[in-house]
Amino acid sequence: MTRDDYQLAEMPSLAKLYLNAAATAARTRVLGSTPSVDLPPRATEVHGVLADIAKMTEYQHLVGKAARDIIPSGYLHSMAFPVAMSVMVREDFPLPLLGMIHLRNQVEHLAPVQFSMPLSIRSWARNLAGHRAGTQVELVVEIRGDGGTDVLWRGVSTYLAKGVYLPGLDKPASAPDIREDFQAPNPTGIWSLGVDAGRAYAAVSGDFNPIHLSVFTAKALGMRRSIAHGMYLAARVLADVGSPKPEGFSWDISFAAPVFLPGTVAVRIADTTAADGSWASSTFAGWNARTGRKHFSGSVATLVS
Amino acid sequence: MTASNEQSPALTPRTIRPAVVVGGNRIPFSRAGGAYAKASNQDMLTAALDGLVARFGLADELIGEVAAGAVLKHSRDFNLTREAVLGSALAPQTPAYDLQQACATGLETVIGLANKIKLGQIDSAIAGGVDSASDAPIAVSEGLREILLDLNRAKTIGQKLSILARIRPKDLAPDAPSTGEPRTGLSMGEHQALTTAQWKISREAQDKLALASHQNLAAAYGRGFFDDLMTPYRGLAKDSNLRADTSLEKLASLAPVFGKRLGAEATMTAGNSTPLTDGASTVLLASEEWAAAHDLPMLANVIDGEAAAVDFVHGKDGLLMAPVFAVPRLLARNGLTLGDFDFFEIHEAFAGTVLSTLAAWEDEEFGRARLGLDGAFGSIDRSKLNVNGSSLAAGHPFAATGGRLVATLAKMLHEKGSTNDRPARGLISVCAAGGQGVVAILEGR
Numbered sequence: 001m002t003r004d005d006y007q008l009a010e011m012p013s014l015a016k017l018y019l020n021a022a023a024t025a026a027r028t029r030v031l032g033s034t035p036s037v038d039l040p041p042r043a044t045e046v047h048g049v050l051a052d053i054a055k056m057t058e059y060q061h062l063v064g065k066a067a068r069d070i071i072p073s074g075y076l077h078s079m080a081f082p083v084a085m086s087v088m089v090r091e092d093f094p095l096p097l098l099g100m101i102h103l104r105n106q107v108e109h110l111a112p113v114q115f116s117m118p119l120s121i122r123s124w125a126r127n128l129a130g131h132r133a134g135t136q137v138e139l140v141v142e143i144r145g146d147g148g149t150d151v152l153w154r155g156v157s158t159y160l161a162k163g164v165y166l167p168g169l170d171k172p173a174s175a176p177d178i179r180e181d182f183q184a185p186n187p188t189g190i191w192s193l194g195v196d197a198g199r200a201y202a203a204v205s206g207d208f209n210p211i212h213l214s215v216f217t218a219k220a221l222g223m224r225r226s227i228a229h230g231m232y233l234a235a236r237v238l239a240d241v242g243s244p245k246p247e248g249f250s251w252d253i254s255f256a257a258p259v260f261l262p263g264t265v266a267v268r269i270a271d272t273t274a275a276d277g278s279w280a281s282s283t284f285a286g287w288n289a290r291t292g293r294k295h296f297s298g299s300v301a302t303l304v305s
Numbered sequence: 306m307t308a309s310n311e312q313s314p315a316l317t318p319r320t321i322r323p324a325v326v327v328g329g330n331r332i333p334f335s336r337a338g339g340a341y342a343k344a345s346n347q348d349m350l351t352a353a354l355d356g357l358v359a360r361f362g363l364a365d366e367l368i369g370e371v372a373a374g375a376v377l378k379h380s381r382d383f384n385l386t387r388e389a390v391l392g393s394a395l396a397p398q399t400p401a402y403d404l405q406q407a408c409a410t411g412l413e414t415v416i417g418l419a420n421k422i423k424l425g426q427i428d429s430a431i432a433g434g435v436d437s438a439s440d441a442p443i444a445v446s447e448g449l450r451e452i453l454l455d456l457n458r459a460k461t462i463g464q465k466l467s468i469l470a471r472i473r474p475k476d477l478a479p480d481a482p483s484t485g486e487p488r489t490g491l492s493m494g495e496h497q498a499l500t501t502a503q504w505k506i507s508r509e510a511q512d513k514l515a516l517a518s519h520q521n522l523a524a525a526y527g528r529g530f531f532d533d534l535m536t537p538y539r540g541l542a543k544d545s546n547l548r549a550d551t552s553l554e555k556l557a558s559l560a561p562v563f564g565k566r567l568g569a570e571a572t573m574t575a576g577n578s579t580p581l582t583d584g585a586s587t588v589l590l591a592s593e594e595w596a597a598a599h600d601l602p603m604l605a606n607v608i609d610g611e612a613a614a615v616d617f618v619h620g621k622d623g624l625l626m627a628p629v630f631a632v633p634r635l636l637a638r639n640g641l642t643l644g645d646f647d648f649f650e651i652h653e654a655f656a657g658t659v660l661s662t663l664a665a666w667e668d669e670e671f672g673r674a675r676l677g678l679d680g681a682f683g684s685i686d687r688s689k690l691n692v693n694g695s696s697l698a699a700g701h702p703f704a705a706t707g708g709r710l711v712a713t714l715a716k717m718l719h720e721k722g723s724t725n726d727r728p729a730r731g732l733i734s735v736c737a738a739g740g741q742g743v744v745a746i747l748e749g750r
Contacts, residue, residue, distance in 0.1 A: 053539065053540070054343060057343045057344065057348075058343075060348075061345070065392075066347055066348050066351035066352070066389070066392045067343070067344050067345070067348035067352075068348075068351065068352060068355065069352070069537075069538060069539065116540060242391075242392075242397075276365075277365055277396075278364070278365045279365070
């Protein structure tokens, strides 16, 4: 905890944050805004955050996990998301929140977190940078036990504001094209995602971003249909990789083409084991079962050496 | 391809070897609708398994076989135990199967797996059981089920519409499970009320047994007996049905709930009957070699087991009286009498069940006419009965009770060590729906 952090007295409501973001977007459209290339200088922090056990159980069942007392890694992301969002809706945050695209999540889950543990969640933005399709930014989240334990969970989410180019931030000259050649391998699993997959995940995660909820709300933000939450895909793949994980593990997921709903996602998970036969890591990829277009790829690995 | 070896002689069966109880783990039992209301059978079985894996260092371990079951089971849980294994830290190559024998499920998994260990088919095993009365399956009505199946087979829109037109309001009523016996329509409690009245078991005797169950369970918690038998779950660290401060007066004040339409006085209340309960239990079994190689404790040997069933349908015997017949057969086979035991774990489905069982064993005429003995089977020293509490206090998640009993008794026998130049010995008796019962003998080590 840093004394200079913005302290929030309580967990912000995601619904209010989205309304706030919509109001900001409307105001910007009408009045215009002065582009800024600076990020909010300080982190935002909330203390005394407790998991809602009923919601957590619904989340565990939705993503296919047994309902353990340990908080799933993806659920910790959901719990922290309002804090990260309150960074992104600040007046001095230079990018519009609505319509931002989730590019990547890198998480170090350093220790198991029991649902009954009160948590401190701290978030800040960093690495505002040009992207060939707009401007990207990283939102860092750190979760500790209340009262200042070591970091239990650290996540970095990379978002892209598509079509937003800020002065002074050049597109990287040799921008890596995320649409690299992808040859769909044989799948190890198939997910059939219903048209309500976005609403179902919104209900357990609290993330009611309109692009996930319905064709109508998605079209309002320029999508042709509603799309699955990136974090839902991450949570499903983490559940499929297997559980429970060792005491500490890391995961990394990069998102390519969005998963339009309803849709069928083919998934491949490949495990590697240590010399003693214990699980060491898994790599994974998900793609459109019909077209072979890649939706996501990444890895999970033990942090215990 | 290897050529057949003409020198290979006929195989002789292997000799049997001991099967030991290494230990157990369960989650605290919760009254239905409580802390585990939203937890599924798979959630709870996984939680109990997680605790066992953690306690005995079984992560990435390939176990010989895992067997468990649930009485109230969703059709999607056809492979409940294997799914729980896959979701656990056990090696994914660990085979598993589901078993269902009503309330005897848990004890039967222990006996079956112990037999495989004794025969040398496997070296280690996990037995268990789980039940959720809160997250019970609810089926559509039989009428709606048939309509939906027909609809699935229909080919044209016209056919589909005419099938849909068959739906009547009564078809929409869901079909929830009940504790009623399919052949008699009587609930288990009503069945036991008949038996309780037949053996003239008094209300006071039943309440006393219930009180002892609560007091014994509370005392066992008080001295930390369950510390290495239990892992908290969903914020619960103790069985939520336990009423440490109950009293004979409080129990006597409860109104009867079963047997109210009998000629005899109704004596069975919510206090001397088990409540609907959610929970799960597991037991780690092994050969001596496996336990030694893994540097794990050996609490008790699984000596023998016996199943029995009674013809309850027209009232020849009480629904829950099968153990009355199983125990004499089991003891005769092993050359034992009731006097040769240090502990008795008689599952308290109802206080009346335990007391009717004891009354039958003490009855001269019943012994001669029904058990084929010279007289009464015998009586037990009541100070050896359910000394750490039983189902009346802990609650009774049907399939999970067997694992609770085995782990509890194995630890008690190990603590007692030997007595009269022999290992401490215990008897487990579990009655079950369908007029069945399963009983077993454990010896401490």
